[in-house]
Amino acid sequence: MADKIKNFFKRKKVDAKFKLAGPGHRLDSSSSSFESNRSKTSYAPPQRIEPTIATRQAAEAALARLNNQKKDTPFNTSLAAIQAQVRRELEAEKKDGGNNNIPEYRKPIETELEASPLLAVKGVYFRCPMISEEVLPKEEWRGKIKTFLLEQLEEERGLTACLMIHSCNYSRSKVTECMDVLCRYLDNIIANPTEVKFHKIRCQNALFKDKVEPIFGAVELLYAAGFRQQEIDHNGTLEQFWVFDVANVEGTQTLEFLRDALKSEDRIELEVDRNIQVLSPAQAAKRIELPNEFYAISPEEIKKEQMYRTEAMEKQMQLRTKAMREKDELREIRKYKFALIRIRFPDGIYLQGTFSVYEKFSDVLAFIQENLEHDCPFIVSSPTGHKYEVADHENTLMHLRLVPATILTFQWDPSIAEEITSVTTTYLKPEVMMLIQSL
Known part of the structure; x- marks a missing residue:
């Protein structure tokens, strides 16, 4: 049995014993007053201490070293350099016998495309941390x-x-x-x-x-x-x-x-695998179609509804109010179960991930952060130029109308933009950049 399942069973049994033990009771009045006073004591977070002059000087020295390192050993993120590196790795794999040294759960899953070869993503894949690290389709x-x-x-x-x-x-x-x-x-x-x-x-x-x-x-x-x-x-x-x-x-x-x-309705949950892809501008422009797994209804139902909507479009546009159009827009969004999010960086590279439509915008921000080379504050904007604020972070992708696919624009926070660009012009981690697809 997996350790995580064992821990789950153990935790449930401990909870059950705790409940069956009955309500707690006080041993004496003095301990009662002590517990009462302790519970009323408010927690005061420690105050932030300003860095000393020595600390600031050390930070400036570290920044200078980073500048020198950048000049001596730059990381070439040009598309040609990345493709050359990928070719070298593929040739090395062939010499070593292909995928023999790669764990089974890390090997790519071979699938046949049922639709256009221009699919933005081949499908939707999931992880199940409680069982294993494999990445598989839901079925x-x-x-x-x-x-x-x-x-x-x-x-x-x-x-x-x-x-x-x-x-x-x-x-x-x-x-x-x-x-x-x-x-x-x-x-x-x-x-x-x-x-x-x-x-x-x-x-x-x-x-x-x-x-x-x-x-x-x-x-x-x-x-x-x-x-x-x-x-x-x-x-x-x-x-x-x-x-x-x-x-x-x-x-x-x-x-x-x-x-x-x-x-308690506990269940073994599946997590949507981000299926990370890194695309050049030309690739991002070509790959526009979504696989059937993204839809909450069957492809046949989609085609029928599209035919009906095409026939009635002119009449509907004449008769519908703004509220009615918004209602229809929400109905359209609810056809989808997943969203394809692309983040466009200033260097023209796109980072792509798959999300559930019910995930929060904070999950998109976390996805971006974990793939950035530098842990610095940044801003994400919508295709219309809206800059997402803290109030948007807890909203779902469906609520923000980022379904079924959208392109967000990345930029460093203005407060640190000048400093970070003076140190580096790269955005994504080198190992993430290696995922860029060949033309």
């Missing part, structure tokens, strides 16, 4: 997550079943309905532990067959809660039942723990 991750959780059942059946229910079923409404029924089964036994009628679930019961049985992981949760399948006489006919036996669990506390774990 492949779904299969791997199921396999991974099935392997954990013997070691921790209850929590694994909860993860299976919330991670491996993709209709949230059906998962919610199943969760409500399972919680009702558990609550009935917790409230009436000796009531026999609550100990049996008929497998042919319509509610069980429609809401519980089809959900992946539901029967595993029943097993962890002390239920076992048995044949029982029902109106003169032997039928399958799930029957609860308190001997299969450590009291009703286990049922409370499973109910709370189920309601």
Whole structure:
């Protein structure tokens, strides 16, 4: 079992024990007053100390050394130099036997393009930090997550079943309905532990067959809660039942723990891989099409709607108010699940990344920051020239209308622009610049 899964299970069990321990209490009045006074004490952050003259002189000396280093050993970011370096690395790889020294999860995924060869990105890929560092399409991750959780059942059946229910079923409404029924089964036994009628679930019961049985992981949760399948006489006919036996669990506390774990809705999350690309101006101008994965509706539905919109466009433009046009614009944006963000730098290079439309603008800023060669303040502007402020950082890309694709403009903050440009003319890290695609 992965260490992260072990830590997750351990943390959930500790939380459950803490809750079952009951409310806290004071041992005596003196300690009570001490705790009260301590809780009221406000935290005062340490004041920032201005740098001393010696510190400033050391910083100036470091800056002078950096200037000298830049003159002696400049980093050539010209397109021709980068392409030459890429060719040298490819030739070296061939001599070493190709990708033999590259870990499996780092090797590129070969895919066939179903649409135009001018796709801006080949697809949408994901990571799953709880399981591995692989980068895969969502469909492949779904299969791997199921396999991974099935392997954990013997070691921790209850929590694994909860993860299976919330991670491996993709209709949230059906998962919610199943969760409500399972919680009702558990609550009935917790409230009436000796009531026999609550100990049996008929497998042919319509509610069980429609809401519980089809959900992946539901029967595993029943097993962890002390239920076992048995044949029982029902109106003169032997039928399958799930029957609860308190001997299969450590009291009703286990049922409370499973109910709370189920309601917490923890799941194994996928993270959108940024699929970083670095493009020249010519490449950025050519690659304009998005793959089908970016859309929340099928390609056929998109074509039908486009035909309808084309036919009705002239009439709509005559009759619609500004509010109606904005409403239609939002409806158009909601067709997309992902956004392609390109950041244009003053040297003409573009940095490209893939984001969920529900990610915040602060995630875009973090993406830019982690790929910059220098950790300095910067400003990002929209295609219309709007400079994004702090108030925009917590807004989603959908809210800011940066969907399905947009080009943002990068510039250093004016307060440090002159200083940083006097030291360097590069923007992205050298290892990121090596990703630039050949023409």
